[in-house]
Amino acid sequence: MKFILNGQPTEVKAGENTPLLYVLRNDLGLVGSRFGCGSGQCGACFVMVDGKPMASCDLPLSFLENKTVTTVEGLNGTVQKALLAEQAAQCGYCMSGIIISATALLARNASPSEKEIREALDKNLCRCGSHNRVVRAVMRASREQA
Amino acid sequence: MNKPEKLPQRVRIEADGTVSIAVGKVELGQGISTALAQIAAEELGVDLSKIRVLPASTAYSPDEGVTSGSLSIQDGGKALRAACAELRGRAEKPASEYRIVGTNAPRLDLPGKFAGRASYVHDMVLPGMLHARILRPPRPFAKLVSIPDHPGLVRDGSFAGVLAEREEDAIEAAKKLRARAVWSDGPATPRDIYAWLKDHVAESKVQKENADPAAKARGVKRVQAEYHKPFICHASIGPSCALAWMKGDTLEVWSHTQGIFNLRKDIAIVLRMPEDKVIVHHGEGAGCYGHNGADDVALDAALLAGFSRGLPVRLQWTREDEFAWEPYGPAMAVALEASLDNEGRIVSWRHDLWSNGHTHRPGRAGQPVLIAAAEIAQPFERGPAVDPPLPAGGAQRNAVPGYEFPDHKVTFHYVREAPVHGSSLRSLGAFGNVFAIESFMDELANGDPVAFRLKHLKDPRGRAVVEEAVRLSNWSSFVKSEGRGHGIAYARYKNVGAYCAVVAEVEASGAELRVTRLVAAVDVGLAVNPDGVANQIEGGCVQATSWTLKEEWKPGTVSWEEYPILRFSDAPPVEVHIVKNRQPSLGAGECTMGPTVAAIANALHDALGVRVRTLPLTADNITKAINA
Numbered sequence: 001m002k003f004i005l006n007g008q009p010t011e012v013k014a015g016e017n018t019p020l021l022y023v024l025r026n027d028l029g030l031v032g033s034r035f036g037c038g039s040g041q042c043g044a045c046f047v048m049v050d051g052k053p054m055a056s057c058d059l060p061l062s063f064l065e066n067k068t069v070t071t072v073e074g075l076n077g078t079v080q081k082a083l084l085a086e087q088a089a090q091c092g093y094c095m096s097g098i099i100i101s102a103t104a105l106l107a108r109n110a111s112p113s114e115k116e117i118r119e120a121l122d123k124n125l126c127r128c129g130s131h132n133r134v135v136r137a138v139m140r141a142s143r144e145q146a
Numbered sequence: 147m148n149k150p151e152k153l154p155q156r157v158r159i160e161a162d163g164t165v166s167i168a169v170g171k172v173e174l175g176q177g178i179s180t181a182l183a184q185i186a187a188e189e190l191g192v193d194l195s196k197i198r199v200l201p202a203s204t205a206y207s208p209d210e211g212v213t214s215g216s217l218s219i220q221d222g223g224k225a226l227r228a229a230c231a232e233l234r235g236r237a238e239k240p241a242s243e244y245r246i247v248g249t250n251a252p253r254l255d256l257p258g259k260f261a262g263r264a265s266y267v268h269d270m271v272l273p274g275m276l277h278a279r280i281l282r283p284p285r286p287f288a289k290l291v292s293i294p295d296h297p298g299l300v301r302d303g304s305f306a307g308v309l310a311e312r313e314e315d316a317i318e319a320a321k322k323l324r325a326r327a328v329w330s331d332g333p334a335t336p337r338d339i340y341a342w343l344k345d346h347v348a349e350s351k352v353q354k355e356n357a358d359p360a361a362k363a364r365g366v367k368r369v370q371a372e373y374h375k376p377f378i379c380h381a382s383i384g385p386s387c388a389l390a391w392m393k394g395d396t397l398e399v400w401s402h403t404q405g406i407f408n409l410r411k412d413i414a415i416v417l418r419m420p421e422d423k424v425i426v427h428h429g430e431g432a433g434c435y436g437h438n439g440a441d442d443v444a445l446d447a448a449l450l451a452g453f454s455r456g457l458p459v460r461l462q463w464t465r466e467d468e469f470a471w472e473p474y475g476p477a478m479a480v481a482l483e484a485s486l487d488n489e490g491r492i493v494s495w496r497h498d499l500w501s502n503g504h505t506h507r508p509g510r511a512g513q514p515v516l517i518a519a520a521e522i523a524q525p526f527e528r529g530p531a532v533d534p535p536l537p538a539g540g541a542q543r544n545a546v547p548g549y550e551f552p553d554h555k556v557t558f559h560y561v562r563e564a565p566v567h568g569s570s571l572r573s574l575g576a577f578g579n580v581f582a583i584e585s586f587m588d589e590l591a592n593g594d595p596v597a598f599r600l601k602h603l604k605d606p607r608g609r610a611v612v613e614e615a616v617r618l619s620n621w622s623s624f625v626k627s628e629g630r631g632h633g634i635a636y637a638r639y640k641n642v643g644a645y646c647a648v649v650a651e652v653e654a655s656g657a658e659l660r661v662t663r664l665v666a667a668v669d670v671g672l673a674v675n676p677d678g679v680a681n682q683i684e685g686g687c688v689q690a691t692s693w694t695l696k697e698e699w700k701p702g703t704v705s706w707e708e709y710p711i712l713r714f715s716d717a718p719p720v721e722v723h724i725v726k727n728r729q730p731s732l733g734a735g736e737c738t739m740g741p742t743v744a745a746i747a748n749a750l751h752d753a754l755g756v757r758v759r760t761l762p763l764t765a766d767n768i769t770k771a772i773n774a
Binding site: 018019030036039092093 | 252255260266271312382384385432462464682688707712714719
């Protein structure tokens with residue numbers, strides 16, 4: 001299976017039904033995408049496929065032929081920097097997926113309202129209650145990339 | 147392993163000028179490593195960047211018990227401070243000279259986590275490691291009758307799992323085997339858990355009593371009410387995970403447990419190994435809000451490692467495993483009764499509480515408590531969940547009111563038999579007890595809940611947080627309108643810990659409740675890292691809002707569909723005020739839970755005029771209360 005991963009042409013040998021998450025974590029050593037539920041309900045494993053956030057835990061490898069995949073490891077850091085400035089995490093386990101969703105949001109809407117940010121992150125579950133700090137960080141990232 | 151006499155060396159200066167600190171308290175996502183590093187840097191007079199916090203391990207860390215009860219700064223910080231001062235050969239620094247402690251040092255672990263680097267036990271890779279999944283029955287206590295043969299299937303009695311070189315193969319095999327395994331029926335879960343608890347009392351224990359017949363006789367009005375708190379899940383975003391490696395006669399385990407020594411004890415019992423042949427290393431997990439599946443999955447992995455011919459095993463529980471098998475925060479029923487004198491002052495108070503024990507942690511008794519201990523072919527009888535005595539307590543945590551009530555009696559009706567597996571969830575019994583007490587205080591207040599509380603509250607630090615929350619929230623200028631309300635609640639955590647008052651503002655449309663604002667005022671003594679404290683308080687308020695509005699574990703819960711939690715669009719803004727003082731530091735992680743739930747319930751009453759005494763405050767329970 002061939003696809004572009006974080007800007008690099010990548011080829012992996014694994015069953016075509018293998019969910020992308022396990023290929024990333026176990027074959028390619030990219031552990032930033034986390035296992036949360038295995039059924040696309042929590043967002044911890046989100047990656048961008050052709051610019052759109054998608055759950056990688058139930059995304060079969062066959063879907064990715066000639067597509068472009070970006071994981072948290074492949075991002076430029078605008079959102080990450082803002083998250084650090086706001087100290088916007090506790091355990092951090094859900095953050096990779098949130099970084100993916102927030103980056104995708106800012107790519108399509110450079111200055112989202114607070115409401116739009118919250119709605120864009122509604123597919124990402126956070127259990128520690130870092131929601132408000134994350135929202136502040138995304139607003140900061142939006143200002144700083146302007 | 148180090149020789150025993152070398153243990154535990156808490157602080158070591160390395161050749162490169164860095165300082166390694168070995169602490170027994172572990173990172174649970176609460177930022178404790180950073181706060182402890184601040185304490186060490188302060189006492190040693192070195193830059194914070196020079197401090198390395200070693201991951202805890204039974205091989206070299208001091209045994210500081212379990213990381214729980216908001217005690218890491220109180221106890222772990224104190225021990226570390228003393229060790230650092232001793233190394234420097236001088237007395238501990240007075241708080242007035244602190245320049246690192248008390249500042250908002252950024253978390254040391256967040257850059258790596260935001261970059262997606264390996265940060266959790268889940269991310270560990272050991273050479274030749276096999277991936278595993280566990281096979282458990284759909285309901286507790288069922289026995290495995292039959293299971294078809296399959297490559298990688300291993301079984302010891304009713305304990306079964308599957309091993310594979312590739313993770314997706316382990317997942318597929320487990321899926322297939324789960325569908326074809328035959329289990330005996332386990333006992334049914336009680337339909338009405340609150341009635342069931344009251345029918346199964348093993349022992350009634352008076353926790354605190356002060357008989358004042360003269361005061362009681364002044365009572366002219368008697369009020370009673372009963373409150374219910376359901377089973378609540380820890381529901382961490384990352385299901386539990388562990389690695390285990392049997393190397394000859396020595397077993398190594400990597401776990402996100404809260405207590406490496408306690409876990410080691412239970413593993414050694416169940417595997418019938420000497421304790422010194424079991425090494426448990428701590429690695430971080432996803433957010434830990436009490437005793438989740440971490441210890442159970444570690445024993446599972448340890449047992450599987452006995453079948454893997456010397457190869458290390460990585461066991462990842464599924465989301466379904468975690469929802470079905472984590473030890474839930476136990477259900478509670480609380481009945482309160484009060485008498486008021488003719489000036490509206492409480493003269494007599496009764497608190498009766500029914501619950502299973504709130505601590506079912508390993509390593510506390512000779513009997514193992516972990517799930518697999520009872521499943522293997524030569525099983526162990528699992529010990530019951532128990533409760534430490536007050537003031538910490540378990541189920542009875544915060545059952546003793548923090549107010550001045552002349553005649554009072556607090557009784558805990560302990561239920562030993564457990565219909566489902568329960569253990570410590572953030573704040574333990576305090577969530578249910580404070581919900582009951584602080585709801586009842588509003589019911590008794592007759593109009594002015596702030597003045598009524600202050601009338602019965604003597605402790606000046608308690609009064610200060612109540613007054614601060616009132617001031618910050620602009621309590622007296624709140625504009626009430628159709629469906630809008632506000633409420634307040636207060637508690638001192640464990641009666642000896644952090645002080646916290648919360649004001650909640652809510653909006654109800656029909657029976658749908660939304661929390662629109664939370665204001666929390668806390669006194670945690672000296673805040674080692676004020677922003678870290680604020681983060682814990684904000685997070686605690688949001689999590690408690692989620693428990694309050696949405697959460698109740700029911701049999702059959704296997705995914706986020708059956709167990710919804712608060713999402714970004716529902717999370718209320720939280721304003722935090724930390725009282726500044728140099729009193730001894732008090733843990734901050736749990737103190738908001740009780741005040742938040744009660745403040746929301748009181749705000750709901752203010753908004754709709756309905757008193758909802760059964761959690762969660764869903765449209766269903768609100769409608770039932772309206773129609774009652």
